[in-house]
Amino acid sequence: MRYLSTFTGIGGFELGINKAYENIWKSRQQGRLEGVRDMSNLERNGQDEQYPSCIGFSEIDKYAIATYQSHFPEHHNYGDITKINEQELPDFDMLVGGFPCQAFSIAGKRGGFDDTRGTLFFDCARILKEKQPRNFILENVKGLLSHDNGRTFATIINTLTELGYCVEWQVLNAKNFGVPQNRERVFIVGHLGGIPERKVFPITRTDRESNETSGVQSVSNPRELSRTLLARDYKDPKVVQVADYRNDEGLRIRSEPISPCLSARRHSETDISTMTNFIIKPETRIRRLTPLECERLMGYPDGWTEGLSDTQRYKTLGNGIVSNVVAEVVKKLYL
Numbered sequence: 001m002r003y004l005s006t007f008t009g010i011g012g013f014e015l016g017i018n019k020a021y022e023n024i025w026k027s028r029q030q031g032r033l034e035g036v037r038d039m040s041n042l043e044r045n046g047q048d049e050q051y052p053s054c055i056g057f058s059e060i061d062k063y064a065i066a067t068y069q070s071h072f073p074e075h076h077n078y079g080d081i082t083k084i085n086e087q088e089l090p091d092f093d094m095l096v097g098g099f100p101c102q103a104f105s106i107a108g109k110r111g112g113f114d115d116t117r118g119t120l121f122f123d124c125a126r127i128l129k130e131k132q133p134r135n136f137i138l139e140n141v142k143g144l145l146s147h148d149n150g151r152t153f154a155t156i157i158n159t160l161t162e163l164g165y166c167v168e169w170q171v172l173n174a175k176n177f178g179v180p181q182n183r184e185r186v187f188i189v190g191h192l193g194g195i196p197e198r199k200v201f202p203i204t205r206t207d208r209e210s211n212e213t214s215g216v217q218s219v220s221n222p223r224e225l226s227r228t229l230l231a232r233d234y235k236d237p238k239v240v241q242v243a244d245y246r247n248d249e250g251l252r253i254r255s256e257p258i259s260p261c262l263s264a265r266r267h268s269e270t271d272i273s274t275m276t277n278f279i280i281k282p283e284t285r286i287r288r289l290t291p292l293e294c295e296r297l298m299g300y301p302d303g304w305t306e307g308l309s310d311t312q313r314y315k316t317l318g319n320g321i322v323s324n325v326v327a328e329v330v331k332k333l334y335l
Helices: 013-030 064-069 118-131 145-163 231-235 292-297 312-319 324-333
Strands: 002-006 055-059 094-097 137-142 167-172 184-190 239-248 250-253 279-280 285-288
Touching: 002 013, 002 118, 013 094, 064 312, 094 118, 118 145, 118 312, 137 324, 145 167, 145 184, 167 324, 184 239, 184 324, 292 312
Parallel strands: 002 055, 002 094, 094 137
Antiparallel strands: 137 184, 167 184, 239 250, 239 279, 279 285
């Protein structure tokens, strides 16, 4: 299976696709996949060309590119999606991407298609129209569904349908997929040429492996905690409570040990109002989540964003996609 990655960020889609196929392959080896839709995609025969391969990616943020290419150095960057000549792209089977969410997010100004970032969806549509891959997976914030009283989402679905795709979608929360983060995102899946025999959605609890979310996995490495508000608490890095900050409510202590949605906002060293998520420790000590904890909350391997400043690690992770959720969608698409 060959795919094009758009609005790539630090590689969440790539990680998710790889996780899905490793799971599919292991299951097939154990004789549990009689219903796999396209077994040719899973026939490795010791050769990587039958395994998922990325024909290239599209990203313009230099920090995200640096992280991505440190893990996928062989992948070609097509750069700015608005400047891609779709006729020059090689053929591929699937397009994936989380087109910019700031235009639709409640954390932003919700400018929608009036925001230039909101119009980047149509560059995805332009590529889909020319290349006609058999599938696509798009991701965005839950607020996309309600933006402009639903008219924005209707425009997106109508556009994709006019290109010949049967489109389905579902809001999925990362906390149900093995990471303790309350992160709701809408996933949109397209099938070229009409209604598929089996749809991807809904993904229910019975579709997933048991993924209990018992809280933020804390960090025991003093170096990772040295930049927190109270560095001395690294001696006992147990999670007691999780909190977030809202301008209208102040510091909110969460009733469940689940992190609020990570944000790409700037994390100040001293001003609590510029920070997003915290861990509350005994004796009212407060510290922010470390970059390593944020990587774990997004389903990335430890140290995935190492090499960037803490500010850029927080930003690129906050803009990322949870790889665990991608893996489940891909498994449903090809099983």
